[in-house]
Amino acid sequence: MNQTFKIQIQGRVQGVGFRPFIFNLAKSFQLKGTVSNNESGVIIFCNTSESKATQFLENICHSKPKMAIITSHTLTEVSFTNYDDFTIIPSEATAKITIPLTPDFAICTTCKTEIADTTNKRFQYPFTTCVNCGPRYAITETYPFERAHTSMENYTMCTTCVNEYENPADRRFHSQTNSCSSCGIQLELVDGKGNTISKRQEDIITKTVELLRNGKIIAIKNTSGYLLCCDAANPTAIQTLRQRKKRPSKPFAVIYPSLKAIQKDFKISFHEQQALQSTVAPIVILQNTKNTKISTRTIAPNIEQTGVMLPSTALMETLMQQMQQPIVATSGNIHGSPIIADNDTAQKQLQTVADYFLHHNLKVQFPQDDSVLKFSDETEIIIRRSRGMAPNYLGANIDADKNTIAMGAHLKSTFTFVPNKQVYVSQYFGNLDAYEVVQRYENCIQQYIELFDAKPEIILIDKHLQYQSSVLGSEFAEKYNAAIYEIQHHKAHFASVLGEHHLFHSKEKILGVIWDGTGLGDDYKIWGGEFFSYHHQKIERLTHVDYYDWLANDKMAKEPRLALFSLLNEEDRAYIKDKFSNTEWNVYTKTIRSNTLQTSSVGRLFDAVASALDITDINTFEAEAAMRLENCAQTSANLENVDLLAHIDYEKIPSKLLLKIILKAYKEDGISKAIIARSFIYTLAKSIIKIAHKNDIKIIACSGGVFQNTVLVSMLHKMAEKEEIKLKLNRKLSSNDENISFGQLMYYQHIKN
Ligand SMILES: [Zn+2]
Numbered sequence: 061m062n063q064t065f066k067i068q069i070q071g072r073v074q075g076v077g078f079r080p081f082i083f084n085l086a087k088s089f090q091l092k093g094t095v096s097n098n099e100s101g102v103i104i105f106c107n108t109s110e111s112k113a114t115q116f117l118e119n120i121c122h123s124k125p126k127m128a129i130i131t132s133h134t135l136t137e138v139s140f141t142n143y144d145d146f147t148i149i150p151s152e153a154t155a156k157i158t159i160p161l162t163p164d165f166a167i168c169t170t171c172k173t174e175i176a177d178t179t180n181k182r183f184q185y186p187f188t189t190c191v192n193c194g195p196r197y198a199i200t201e202t203y204p205f206e207r208a209h210t211s212m213e214n215y216t217m218c219t220t221c222v223n224e225y226e227n228p229a230d231r232r233f234h235s236q237t238n239s240c241s242s243c244g245i246q247l248e249l250v251d252g253k254g255n256t257i258s259k260r261q262e263d264i265i266t267k268t269v270e271l272l273r274n275g276k277i278i279a280i281k282n283t284s285g286y287l288l289c290c291d292a293a294n295p296t297a298i299q300t301l302r303q304r305k306k307r308p309s310k311p312f313a314v315i316y317p318s319l320k321a322i323q324k325d326f327k328i329s330f331h332e333q334q335a336l337q338s339t340v341a342p343i344v345i346l347q348n349t350k351n352t353k354i355s356t357r358t359i360a361p362n363i364e365q366t367g368v369m370l371p372s373t374a375l376m377e378t379l380m381q382q383m384q385q386p387i388v389a390t391s392g393n394i395h396g397s398p399i400i401a402d403n404d405t406a407q408k409q410l411q412t413v414a415d416y417f418l419h420h421n422l423k424v425q426f427p428q429d430d431s432v433l434k435f436s437d438e439t440e441i442i443i444r445r446s447r448g449m450a451p452n453y454l455g456a457n458i459d460a461d462k463n464t465i466a467m468g469a470h471l472k473s474t475f476t477f478v479p480n481k482q483v484y485v486s487q488y489f490g491n492l493d494a495y496e497v498v499q500r501y502e503n504c505i506q507q508y509i510e511l512f513d514a515k516p517e518i519i520l521i522d523k524h525l526q527y528q529s530s531v532l533g534s535e536f537a538e539k540y541n542a543a544i545y546e547i548q549h550h551k552a553h554f555a556s557v558l559g560e561h562h563l564f565h566s567k568e569k570i571l572g573v574i575w576d577g578t579g580l581g582d583d584y585k586i587w588g589g590e591f592f593s594y595h596h597q598k599i600e601r602l603t604h605v606d607y608y609d610w611l612a613n614d615k616m617a618k619e620p621r622l623a624l625f626s627l628l629n630e631e632d633r634a635y636i637k638d639k640f641s642n643t644e645w646n647v648y649t650k651t652i653r654s655n656t657l658q659t660s661s662v663g664r665l666f667d668a669v670a671s672a673l674d675i676t677d678i679n680t681f682e683a684e685a686a687m688r689l690e691n692c693a694q695t696s697a698n699l700e701n702v703d704l705l706a707h708i709d710y711e712k713i714p715s716k717l718l719l720k721i722i723l724k725a726y727k728e729d730g731i732s733k734a735i736i737a738r739s740f741i742y743t744l745a746k747s748i749i750k751i752a753h754k755n756d757i758k759i760i761a762c763s764g765g766v767f768q769n770t771v772l773v774s775m776l777h778k779m780a781e782k783e784e785i786k787l788k789l790n791r792k793l794s795s796n797d798e799n800i801s802f803g804q805l806m807y808y809q810h811i812k813n
């Protein structure tokens with residue numbers, strides 16, 4: 061055969077067992093040649109005929125490894141090279157990497173079976189992985205994904221591990237994270253003062269389980285960072301964790317030992333089950349039932365839901381197999397700072413929180429929180445996009461010839477990095493008010509610049525220049541001499557959905573409904589209840605929620621009673637006087653008279669309704685009022701919905717009138733909270749449809765944190781279907797400010813006004 065063909069494959073093809081798969085497939089095709097990773101994916105050379113090469117490529121696409129995603133492939137004839145055999149050759153050392161970073165994969169079922177099997181070499185080995193599972197992004201130092209480029213470089217494989225690694229028939233053939241108890245990662249159990257309790261690998265887990273059962277709080281180092289854990293059925297332990305972590309009431313997540321155990325406590329849908337068992341192994345928010353046996357009141361006070369997950373790593377799986385009952389597992393940090401992933405930092409910063417520490421010696425390069433999602437009927441709503449999801453973003457049409465960093469927003473910070481034709485949307489970092497979060501976010505950007513050897517040429521920031529992300533963006537622009545552009549917050553949200561759904565070339569006009577807490581508007585008012593149109597690469601503001609006073613700056617988001625105060629006229633305010641002290645009352649009454657700052661925020665509208673219905677006057681954690689209002693509305697699911705603004709024709713959503721109607725229904729007509737809460741959400745959903753009709757638009761794109769509300773999303777889907785309107789929401793990204801960085805990039809690439 062005097063022909064040589066080159067096959068180039070792009071997509072998620074590294075750290076997923078792609079080369080060993082190619083090797084075995086090539087053997088079965090009796091091909092001779094090579095396979096390697098190069099700058100833009102996997103590259104194969106082989107001596108064969110064109111028809112056989114085509115057949116080979118078709119087979120690759122059909123039977124690719126489970127975790128692989130192929131985004132493109134090419135087949136070309138190249139000048140003839142004679143090969144004697146088929147071999148996997150080491151990666152080419154190249155400067156420009158144009159492949160996705162592979163996210164972490166939750167432990168697979170085969171590995172789970174192995175660690176539970178007393179006769180298996182990996183029985184209870186807490187770092188069991190294979191080509192289908194294990195950490196990837198979390199331990200990446202540089203690229204391509206080879207053992208020597210990860211934190212695994214410090215562990216030399218023993219002879220049996222090497223044999224597995226070299227055996228084409230083995231599941232761990234070319235598995236870069238391969239290790240076992242005789243050559244791998246070591247655990248250490250330490251008390252709060254740093255004294256070693258045990259280094260005996262065989263009984264550390266048993267001891268940890270014992271401590272958990274005795275009500276102790278343990279900081280456990282997962283491969284993506286520390287988790288603070290305690291018995292989920294022990295309210296005293298949970299309460300102690302709350303006090304020490306300075307987290308009075310924000311919900312905690314719970315790890316269950318198995319799907320069966322979850323099913324005993326919760327009624328879960330097919331989609332929820334799929335998500336729980338996926339390779340992301342996220343926290344899924346489930347509705348509590350009468351059978352829920354964990355201490356729900358301390359896990360998520362005042363909320364009838366629990367965030368539940370299955371073990372994501374062999375370590376947590378081993379622990380849970382022995383524990384056999386649910387444990388609380390919350391990010392290892394002190395309130396407001398980022399998740400800790402380094403042993404010394406954990407020992408120092410968490411010494412007042414944890415009674416014991418379960419450390420190990422694998423270095424975490426990219427710490428990540430657990431991802432969180434929930435379902436509105438069948439629609440998946442991403443609440444936090446992190447471990448298992450970040451940083452890939454596959455499927456964006458990117459035409460960037462310049463290295464670009466979009467800096468995102470402030471409260472739910474992420475950044476989007478374009479070092480080539482790939483788009484990387486970082487994991488969630490958190491609120492940039494905290495210095496440690498800023499540091500983590502900044503360091504991570506710097507790590508990307510080095511990882512890809514790509515100095516930024518364009519920096520995109522929010523129009524709000526006091527955002528820490530904007531401040532840092534300016535610093536980066538100066539440091540790298542990059543061009544800088546400001547992009548309005550809500551237009552970025554809109555662009556994020558348009559980008560996710562490839563709608564920029566739409567011939568039809570699109571309605572953008574962008575509802576969130578706050579963002580600086582073009583008129584220097586605080587936007588948050590916006591209606592835009594998109595047509596021919598232009599975004600225009602159509603209308604908005606009628607402005608009302610923005611009181612007391614940041615305090616307004618923390619105190620729903622202030623939003624209510626602002627939305628009521630003087631006469632109706634008498635109803636809510638008992639929510640304030642006399643001094644407060646006088647101060648706010650005076651403030652509002654001279655106030656000039658206005659807002660259209662729908663987030664605050666939800667707050668005001670929650671306060672009007674006496675659900676929450678002061679938040680004890682972010683978005684508490686909105687969550688509890690949603691919960692309240694869910695309890696009236698079977699009742700009729702009422703459009704509270706049915707008989708009113710309006711250009712702008714009459715925010716104050718809406719609150720007046722709600723207050724009257726509650727205080728004077730004695731209608732139940734649940735019905736009012738549900739009708740309020742229904743009225744908002746209706747307003748979207750009405751405004752779409754008014755503007756003769758058949759495609760609606762929604763974004764912003766408000767669209768994490770399952771009741772709203774469910775109602776909107778039903779209305780849109782009935783009216784034959786296409787409804788688009790964020791899919792792979794969260795609808796909250798986590799999508800701003802991606803939206804900034806999309807806006808910059810596609811919008812011309
Ligand atoms: Zn596995």
Ligand SMILES: [Zn+2]
Binds near residue numbers: 221
């Ligand atoms: Zn080994």
